[in-house]
Amino acid sequence: MDSTEAALIRRCQAGEKEAFEPIVRKYAGRAAGAATVLLGCPHDALDASQEAFVRAWRHIRRFNADRPFYPWYSAILRNICRTRLRRRARRRTVPLAEGHASPSSDGNPVALAEQTERRQRLFEAILTLKPEFREIILLKHFHGLSYKEMAEALEIPIGTVMSRLHHARQALREVLGEDGS
């Protein structure tokens, strides 16, 4: 755990809003990117990631400052995105096809570092997957979690992590036309 981050969080817990700024700045790119993957489109992603920071601030006193901030924030963000996806499914105001636009559209600053045509295509393919597949790809490949950490974060057995990840990758290969069929 980064001692500077722990110190900043303690200042946040004392009510210092200025101490929250470096934390938000540090994770903003990752947060907006994660929200894009979780929501399956850039639409709303920036807003969802900002809402998650606001919610984190509101509950910061209940957070253990000795633990890393991002996994906790990420759990809040995943909940917000799940709620938004449920609402979206009920209202059906954002057609899925619209959601699969380029990730850099809609004023969203999310873009891939070291962008190549193949990676861009891969990223767009990820956005077409089912929400639970997008979530597990995000945790494994963007956040670099182990199977045990993913099982804890998603509250599912390790066997389910393994099979979900397997099916997510197969689905991704199908979208990319690389399934060998």
Place this chain on the structure above:
Amino acid sequence: MSCDQFNQWAGAYLDGELSEADRRRFEQHLATCEVCRREVADLRNLTEDLDMMRFKEPGDEELARYWSGVYNRLERSFGWILLSVGAILTLCYGAFRAIEELIRDPTVSVILKVGVCALIAGLVVLFVSLLRERLVVRKVDRYAKEIER
């Protein structure tokens, strides 16, 4: 085990997540199965690409805009809390005075007075019931547990 079953292990094998015994079994199978070897090679290309993907860090200007969006919401949420508390207190006080006057007014029929009292009592019971339910749900709420982490 069939190739299909071994295939399910391919991802975990590449991620280094198979147990020592399973890894050995898988490698023994790979040594004899061309189809699975090809499958692992294809999957390796995909996972390597996925592992290389990172989000670009936003520039200073974008970060400043982002923080300003968060900060404005923080301030606004405080404003909303004050507004809500103020509105609830004002409404409660206004309702209390209006009911007090209604009950003391001898020209108002008893039925109306009883009706208003029942209405208020009903609202209070419903409010307390909802509040209690909310507190009970909070104890088992997954999101609330995450907040406590």
